[in-house]
Amino acid sequence: MRLNEDCRNGEEKENDRGSLPLSLPQQKLVVGYALTSKKVKSFLQPKLEGLARRKGILFVAIDHQKPLAEQGPFDIVLHKLTGEEWGRILEDYREKHPEVTVLDPPDAIQHLYNRQSMLKDVADINLCDSYGKIGVPKQLVITKDSSAIPEAVSKAELTLPIVAKPLVVDGTAKSHELSLAYDAFSLSKLDPPIVLQEFVNHGGLLFKVYIVGEAIKVVRRFSLPDVDKRELLKNAGVYRFPRVSCAAASADDADLDPGIAELPPRPLLERLAKELRRRLGLRLFNIDIIREHGTRDRYYVIDINYFPGYGKMPGYEHIFTDFLLSLVQSKYKRRLSNT
Structure with missing residues (x-):
């Protein structure tokens, strides 16, 4: 020093x-x-x-x-x-x-610039204990030929609606945009290279878990609303959204159903963070987690970001x-x- x-x-x-x-x-x-x-x-x-x-x-x-x-x-x-x-x-x-x-390390960060590789480590952990289970949504990578998407989705047995995200995360606003496809016909309107994820109803709320070395801080953010079967039959097309989770969409002070607002168990998050720090070789990142609506202990990691907007984290x-x-x-x- x-x-x-x-x-x-x-x-x-x-x-x-x-x-x-x-x-x-x-x-x-x-x-x-x-x-x-x-x-x-x-x-x-x-x-x-x-x-x-x-x-x-x-x-x-x-x-x-x-x-x-x-x-x-x-x-x-x-x-x-x-x-x-x-x-x-x-x-x-x-x-x-x-x-x-x-x-x-730059080579470790590179791992998070691809949405296919970023969630592989979470899937490999297959974290399940008395506090809950953490996995990733069923997903499919499409690198080219949008006309082939409906058939690929059918073969992979992905269920509608489907969330589409750019495959590459390059720091631009566009790389954080997402689309929600309600019907099979609309899938061919998506723009590869993309990652397709099954949409999991999660009460319109996600948990943004900030990691700073050993420290963990969790905040609530509003997310996409749930989709029911009637809405799925009624709607068609692709709906595009800008970055869904941001400070303006903070849900920490909102009057929410306790079953939706309850934070994931701390021991479960600590175990996940420890495993990801080791596997990714990173100390500065955040994990976007959702809880499957109607469950108390079924969680999904839907995104991991390197060096996120710490300025939005209370007490950062x-x-x-x-x-x-x-x-x-x-x-x-x-x-x-x-x-």
Whole structure:
């Protein structure tokens, strides 16, 4: 960790006594960030930067016009940029600067840019215990030829209505749009490459589970309403929706049926988060979960997002700054144990 000159002198004295407290006010934890302008605005809010300064954390913008190796020095690199070139730059930097924590490895993040691969890990976990069961909706990937979709859906025995989502998640608003197809004829109007998921009635509510290292925070968001059999017979066509879950659609303060509003059991979420952190190799992501309407313990993961809109998460500035400090603290403890 980088310290100013006065603090370095203090470190030498403190090391004589055998330890260095990580809470010294002189310390500066330098976090270099490479984020889109939209992400900077939503994430680096004044309340976060103010609290970070008080805790000795300094956020420094990474200049995309200069080589990354010539910038810093950084303790942590925080990023959410897409593109092969950026991935190569970051991997090269990780190799040459193993002392720097990169949040998160580009190859691990890539796993979440494809909706087929992102849910495979959830399906492989097949999580079922006394608190409930978590799976994924039955789904099908279509890469081309929209005219063949009705037959493919029939062969896969998917039940209408069907949710269609873009296969690739590239950070654009379009990649988070979804469509709901009510009849088989309308399926051929969808635009591949897409993932088709069976629509599961869930009381019009989803649970957005934010993961920040070991921390878990759950919020309620309004979602698509349930579809009954009469509505299915009455409606036809494809209905397109923008991003369904957003801060404006918060349901935390709404007057909801307790059976719908009840949060998933904490132990179940902790087990899922732990397994996904291990399998994905990521520390910053969120999981969109729904509960099948009419059940108490049947849950489905419908999406996973890397570095989501943490600015919409209540108390995010405290959770995130504590997480950043914990990363350096664990590194420092490892150094001590190796000496």
